Amino acid sequence: MSTETSQAVQAVDLHAYFDGELSAEQAEAMAAAVTEHPELELEHEQLGGLQAALRASLEAEARAVPAARFEQIWDEIDRAIERDSRLQAEADRGVSVWSRLWAALRPVRVPLMAAAAAAAVTVIVIGSGPEAPNKSESVASVDEREAPAPEAEAPRAPEPEPTKLADANPGRVSPPPSTPESEIPPMPVPESSDAEIHGIEFGGKNGRIGHTGTVTVLYVEEDDAQSTNSERSL
Amino acid sequence: MAVVAAPSAAQAKEVEQAKCFVHSVLASKEGEGGVPKELAFLQAQLSQDEFAIYKTFLLIEQKTFDIRRGKVTETKFSSGNRMGLSLLGNDDKRLKLHASLSSRDGSKDLLNTDYSIEDGGLLMIQAGSFVHKGTEGKLFFAIQCARSG
Numbered sequence: 317m318s319t320e321t322s323q324a325v326q327a328v329d330l331h332a333y334f335d336g337e338l339s340a341e342q343a344e345a346m347a348a349a350v351t352e353h354p355e356l357e358l359e360h361e362q363l364g365g366l367q368a369a370l371r372a373s374l375e376a377e378a379r380a381v382p383a384a385r386f387e388q389i390w391d392e393i394d395r396a397i398e399r400d401s402r403l404q405a406e407a408d409r410g411v412s413v414w415s416r417l418w419a420a421l422r423p424v425r426v427p428l429m430a431a432a433a434a435a436a437v438t439v440i441v442i443g444s445g446p447e448a449p450n451k452s453e454s455v456a457s458v459d460e461r462e463a464p465a466p467e468a469e470a471p472r473a474p475e476p477e478p479t480k481l482a483d484a485n486p487g488r489v490s491p492p493p494s495t496p497e498s499e500i501p502p503m504p505v506p507e508s509s510d511a512e513i514h515g516i517e518f519g520g521k522n523g524r525i526g527h528t529g530t531v532t533v534l535y536v537e538e539d540d541a542q543s544t545n546s547e548r549s550l
Numbered sequence: 551m552a553v554v555a556a557p558s559a560a561q562a563k564e565v566e567q568a569k570c571f572v573h574s575v576l577a578s579k580e581g582e583g584g585v586p587k588e589l590a591f592l593q594a595q596l597s598q599d600e601f602a603i604y605k606t607f608l609l610i611e612q613k614t615f616d617i618r619r620g621k622v623t624e625t626k627f628s629s630g631n632r633m634g635l636s637l638l639g640n641d642d643k644r645l646k647l648h649a650s651l652s653s654r655d656g657s658k659d660l661l662n663t664d665y666s667i668e669d670g671g672l673l674m675i676q677a678g679s680f681v682h683k684g685t686e687g688k689l690f691f692a693i694q695c696a697r698s699g
Contacts, residue, residue: 391603394603395599395600395602395603398602398603399599399602402602504591504670504694504696505591505594506591506592506595506670506671506672506694507667507668507669507670507671507672508594508595509667509668509671511665511666511667511671511673512644512665512666512667513663513664513665514646514663514664514665514666515663515664516661516662516663516664516665517659517661517662517663518660518661519653519658519659519660519661519662520653520660520661520678523660523661526600528595528598528599528600530594530595530598531595531598531600531672531673531674532665532667532673532674533600533674533675533676533690534661534663534673534674534675534676535675535676536651536660536661536675536676536677536678537660537678538653538654538660538677538678
């Protein structure tokens, strides 16, 4: 019994030793045990063989995946990121500025409204007096007749024009506008429905079918020699 | 009491001809060109998640196919791809079609498919990376067919 327990513990430790998870002292002790016990040594060698076989298998599997498939995988990842950011932007746009301002002012809403109400009462009381405040000579305000014309106002700083994306990224050149080969008459808007694929043969490197509910897209890839190189081609 | 039965697929009038419009389109991740007016009719499709990654769409060329039942009509595009279309059948609302697309050097078929789609419906084929007038992107063919006789 004691021997079995010891062996069980040693087997667990052996796996940890093999995976490099033991402390330096424990690893040193286990190395001595492996040298001392032939059955442990054999098991240690078997673990090494298993690891090598597994690695070779995974590497062979990775080599079997066509390069173009990697391209598609990257595209799908990009699409997912793009979709998420677009949905987030739409969600942000859905909340109006006033709603966000209203929410932000929630803690001070009541005091502000009370102050505004008090100010309004004050204005009403003053405004109802016998003399309008702007008519009094003691008030440093300008009579409307003497007010300068709008043109004479101090020139305001010109409002900045919205920055164009292309300007913000000078290194990135926008493609030229679309110039069709010939004048195209207006096309009928197609029905939004998927196609039903009854049979399909892909002759290129690979292919797949994408259904969106609105349109069916068939993806085919030319061979490497014929396709344009991509920065993500492996 | 008379019973009026809806016409079944078997009773649908046989369509002998169809007209197909095929647009070759470059979808690029560059720029912010969006969908040009020449492709505005594809706005709903190009707004799908499948195309969300692309920022600019360019019409490369458009071709019209008059196809007949059982006969393949073939045309070569400026990209080098040859496309073949034929009408296989129909029911009341849908057309059954065959489409083929060759590699750019014409040495072999990249695609052969039989499909059915609503009259006027759209099938798109993405045929790999392509450069059009200096803009890199993916080459798409948008096939839209409707019965014509």
